[in-house]
């Protein structure tokens with residue numbers, strides 16, 4: 001009996017892909033083998049190491065544990081899509097400056113997890129600043145600019 005396959009549509013790094021995937025195929029396998037994006041890697045294969053981390057709708061996921069069909073109609077960011085075309089993302093630069101790469105195998109996962117963590121913190125801060133506060137007059141007019149994307 002052959003494995004069932006399903007067409008899915010996923011947006012990866014801003015580009016929409018339509019792929020025929022097996023119902024048991026992981027998101028990691030599709031990203032690496034079908035789309036050719038090799039930044040995320042399989043380490044443990046059981047959700048422990050984070051080497052396979054991708055952002056799904058901005059949230060970090062272990063792509064080794066996620067079925068590709070679960071990503072249908074969703075937005076995925078891989079390490080290849082993090083940086084602008086002309087350079088590195090500030091988190092990538094910070095990792096280099098701080099020599100935070102170790103062997104490098106899981107670095108893409110650490111960077112994407114850091115991105116999700118910082119985005120979450122930033123969003124929480126933005127909400128705080130957007131809330132009208134009688135205690136916060138126009139002390140620092142530049143602050144909202146710091147949090148603009």
Ligand code: FES
Pocket residue numbers: 041042043044045046047048049050051052053062063064065
């Ligand atoms: S490969 Fe280790 S968590 Fe996915």
